[in-house]
Amino acid sequence: xxxxxxxxxxxxxxxxxxxxxxxxxxxxxxxxxxxxxxxxxxxxxxxxxxxxxxxxxxxxxxxxxxxxxxxxxxxxxxxxxxxxxxxxxxxxxxxxxxxxxxxxxxxxxx
Numbered sequence: 001x002x003x004x005x006x007x008x009x010x011x012x013x014x015x016x017x018x019x020x021x022x023x024x025x026x027x028x029x030x031x032x033x034x035x036x037x038x039x040x041x042x043x044x045x046x047x048x049x050x051x052x053x054x055x056x057x058x059x060x061x062x063x064x065x066x067x068x069x070x071x072x073x074x075x076x077x078x079x080x081x082x083x084x085x086x087x088x089x090x091x092x093x094x095x096x097x098x099x100x101x102x103x104x105x106x107x108x109x110x
Contacts, residue, residue: 002033003092012032012076013032013034014092014095015031015033016028016092018088019079021086022086024085024086025084025085026091028083028091029080030077030091030092031076032075032077036076040072040074044061052064052065060072060073065094065097066094066097067084068084070094072098076099
């Protein structure tokens, strides 16, 4: 099932995949269905402003939103580890709250 969120003024579809389940928590991957270019600096600053730890490490953003560990790439792909509760809805909620903070379109976005 596709999930949708507005980023940079446009609506984008995503898919949420379960990678591992540990009973009370799980690991998930979120993938955009089309070309996307996120502004990782803007997302990092938004997360920091909301009290989360976040840092850019090379080509990706590392963060700890809602008690999980997130790795977010400029292309929109993300890996979310230790999502609680273990559900794709919880993973999507975490992901969409991270990327929805990006309002202006990123230069070079397709």
